[in-house]
Every structure is written in structure tokens, then in C-alpha cells.
Amino acid sequence: MSIPSDVTMSRIGNVLLSEEAIRRRVAELGREVSAKYVGEVPILVNILKGGFIFLADLVRAMDVDCEVDFMVVSSYADRTESSGVVRILSDLGLNIENRHVLIVEDIVDTGLTLEYLRELLLARSPASLRVVTLLDKVERRKVPVPLDFVGFRIPDEFVVGYGLDCAQRFRNLPYITILDGTDLPPRSPQFRTGEAR
Numbered sequence: 001m002s003i004p005s006d007v008t009m010s011r012i013g014n015v016l017l018s019e020e021a022i023r024r025r026v027a028e029l030g031r032e033v034s035a036k037y038v039g040e041v042p043i044l045v046n047i048l049k050g051g052f053i054f055l056a057d058l059v060r061a062m063d064v065d066c067e068v069d070f071m072v073v074s075s076y077a078d079r080t081e082s083s084g085v086v087r088i089l090s091d092l093g094l095n096i097e098n099r100h101v102l103i104v105e106d107i108v109d110t111g112l113t114l115e116y117l118r119e120l121l122l123a124r125s126p127a128s129l130r131v132v133t134l135l136d137k138v139e140r141r142k143v144p145v146p147l148d149f150v151g152f153r154i155p156d157e158f159v160v161g162y163g164l165d166c167a168q169r170f171r172n173l174p175y176i177t178i179l180d181g182t183d184l185p186p187r188s189p190q191f192r193t194g195e196a197r
């Protein structure tokens with residue numbers, strides 16, 4: 001599978017969420033999240049790779065102090081769908097025992113990845129565990145997962161940009177766009193065994 005190398009980054013697909021719409025919503029999320037953690041110093045656990053831009057903007061929209069840490073995960077799956085069997089490519093450096101933890105995700109699709117990560121982190125006895133996701137593809141859910149903060153509910157379309165990739169490409173688009181084009185790969189081609197999300 002290959003994506004042409006000469007794709008113009010100025011206009012990809014059909015823009016679903018503009019830079020301005022994302023900026024406004026992330027600012028609101030920063031306020032919502034901060035209100036939950038007044039007087040605490042939460043640990044924000046960012047799921048890489050897709051969540052890196054959202055985290056960077058979210059922490060700057062928060063007005064409570066926090067720590068950040070990262071987990072790099074990959075999904076074992078077929079080409080079209082997450083299996084929920086997650087491989088940890090890089091684990092947290094911080095000890096989360098008795099700490100307030102906020103998972104920062106780019107997108108929740110089937111919910112399988114998040115379900116796995118919640119179990120994993122809950123076993124480490126945090127004081128609390130919440131989830132913020134920028135995008136929620138709620139129609140695709142296979143397992144119910146509690147989401148404390150949601151940026152946008154989006155339709156069942158494959159989106160890229162603002163950290164989200166297609167086969168590792170398009171993460172640097174400042175907007176979120178529905179990928180189309182006949183020579184681009186089908187849904188979720190990044191779910192190849194062992195590849196970081």
C-alpha cells in the first residue's frame with residue numbers, strides 16, 4: 001500500500017473540523033478539565049502517537065498544574081479494525097499509584113484499545129482515572145467505555161490531521177479531514193501488527 005508522495009498538503013479530503021473549530025473546543029475542554037482538578041496535580045497520560053498535538057494544545061488551555069507522561073501503544077489487528085489486543089511499545093515513566101490520572105486520547109472508535117488501557121492503569125491503583133478524547137466515533141463502539149470529556153462526536157468516517165494518521169501520514173494537518181481519494185488506502189490501514197498508532 002502506498003500513498004502518493006506528491007499529495008498537496010494544502011487541501012486534503014473534506015474538512016470536518018477547521019483549525020478554528022478545534023481551537024475553540026480545545027480551549028473549552030481545557031476549562032472543563034481544569035474545573036475537575038482544582039487543588040490537584042493530575043497526571044495526563046497521552047496515548048501516542050495520535051494524541052500528541054491534542055495534548056500539547058490541551059495542557060496549554062488548562063489552568064491547573066499537571067504532570068504529563070506518555071504511552072506508546074500498537075494494536076494487533078487486521079487491516080480494518082482494532083482487535084483490542086494492545087501491545088505496549090513504551091510504558092509510563094511515572095508511578096500513578098494514588099494519583100489522579102487523565103488519559104488523553106485522540107479518538108475512540110471501537111473502544112477496545114481504551115478498555116484495555118483502562119484495565120491496565122486501574123491495576124496500578126490510581127486515586128482516580130478519567131478519560132478525555134478529542135474525537136468520539138460513537139456509532140462504531142463495540143464495548144462501552146466511560147468518557148469523561150469529549151471534544152467532538154463525529155460520524156463513522158476515517159479522519160486524519162491534528163495528530164491522526166493514515167499509515168503514519170497527514171498527522172501535521174492543522175485541521176481534521178475525512179480522507180477520500182481512490183488511491184488512498186481503505187479504513188484504518190495503520191492497524192498493522194506492531195505499528196504504533
Ligand code: IMP
Nearest residue numbers: 082108109110111112113158159164197
Ligand atoms: P479503537 O480501539 O477501535 O477504539 O481504536 C482507537 C484507535 O484507532 C485510535 O487511537 C486511532 O489510533 C485509531 N483510529 C480509529 N479511527 C481512526 C480514524 O478515523 N483516523 C485515524 N485513526 C483512527
Ligand code: MG
Nearest residue numbers: 050165190197
Ligand atoms: Mg493512528
